[in-house]
Amino acid sequence: MKPAVAFIAALALAAAARAQAPDAGDLAEGMRLYLQKGNCQACHGWAGDGRKTDSQMPDGANLRESKLEREGLVLTIKCGRPGRSMPAFDKFAYSDGRCYGMKADELKSRGLSLPDPPGTLQPREIDLLVGFLLARVVGKGAMDRARCADYWGSKVEACNELSK
DSSP states (O other): OOHHHHHHHHHHHHHHHHHHSOOHHHHHHHHHIIIIISOTHHHHOTTSSSOOSOTTSOOOOOGGGOOOOHHHHHHHHHHOOTTSSOOOOSTTTTTSSTBTTBOHHHHHHTTOOOOOOSSOOOHHHHHHHHHHHHHHTTTOOSOOHHHHHHHHTSOOGGGGGSOO
16 A cells, blocks of 8 residues: 555544544533433433432433443433333424324323423434443443443542442
């Protein structure tokens, strides 16, 4: 391979790697959405392991053991899980059939309900939340000290309580 061609190929590979690596700012925003605006931690726990601190909230899935990929996570966050305790975070989820092809009246006629979300999320916010979940939570296994530091982006006091 000629040096110029090799250099261009190396640049293309580096650009592709950067495009796949999550941006630290996007991860921080996704984490904020998880912990605050979406208040996902109320049901799924701060670590996404289903260990919640508020006994008034429904039990959420252990996202650390989830096998869902990006599309499944986006759909679940947007549309919720009718008949279960997962709310729909898309403001218009059941107004026009965009979720599972159903509108609110059809959900009701089937005896399915959805809890109200703590707040709705815009499509970009859902993408940021899913990016955070995929980078730091989904499929990452049980929380330990190393995963805790990765989750928070650095060592924090809470991580010292976990096993190595």
